[in-house]
Amino acid sequence: MYVPLLDKLLYRHPFEGGSARRYARLEQRAFGDLDARLLVTLDLAGARRFLDLGCGPGTLARAARVNHPGLQVIAIDPSRDFASRPGFVRAAGEALPLADRSIDVAACVSSIRHVRDRATTLAELRRVVHGRLVIVELDPAADRTRIANHANQLGSAILKHLFGPLVVKTAPPADTIVELAEAAGWRCQERRSDPIQPVFILELA
DSSP states (O other): OOOHHHHHHHHSSOOOTHHHHHIIIIIHHHTTTHHHHHHHHHTOTTOSEEEEETOTTOHHHHHHHHHOTTOEEEEEESOHHHHTSTTEEEOOTTSOOSOTTOEEEEEEESOGGGSSOHHHHHHHHHHHEEEEEEEEEEOTTOOHHHHHHHHTTSSOHHHHHHIIIIIITTSOOHHHHHHHHHHTTOOEEEEEEOSSSSEEEEEEO
16 A cells, blocks of 8 residues: 555665665566566667666666667666766756756656655656656556566565565555656656566656
C-alpha cells in the first residue's frame, strides 16, 4: 500500500556509499535484460541527444552508446558515487544543467521516485526535452511472479523477502506519477506493465 510518509523516508534521496555499492552490485543484476528491452522502446535511431536521468551505475547509458555510436548520451545522477565516473554528470533532477528543448529522448529508469521534488523534476524534463520521455518505475500493482523474478536475483534472503512488501508495494503508483507528469505539461501516450520485471512503463510526449 502506498504510504506518503514511507515514500519520503524510503525514496527521496540518492544512493550514496554502501547503498550505491549494493545497488550497483545487486539491483542492476536483478533487472536482467530490462535495459536491452528498453532500448527498443526508446527507439533512439533518429535521435541526436539522449538523456538518462538518474542513471545510477550507467548500464542503460552504456548500452545506448554501444548500440547508437553517433548518439550523444548524457548520463546524470545526483549521487557522488555514481556521478564520479568518467562521462557522468552530477546534478539534481530539479535543476538540470541543460538548455531548453535540447534533448530528443529522455529516460528515468527506477529513478523518478528518488528525486526530492518529483513535480519540479518533471517540469525540468518538460523544459529540456522536445521529444519523448520514458519513465520506468517499480509497480506496486505487480503480481508475485514479477516481484519474484526480481527479488530472487538479489542474492540475499533478507532482501528477497523485504523487496515486495517494503519496496515494491510502498512505491508511488502509476496514477500518481501520471498526474504529476500531466500537471508539468506532459501527455501520457502509453502506460503498460513490463511482463517480466515488477515495473510499469510510461511513454510521455
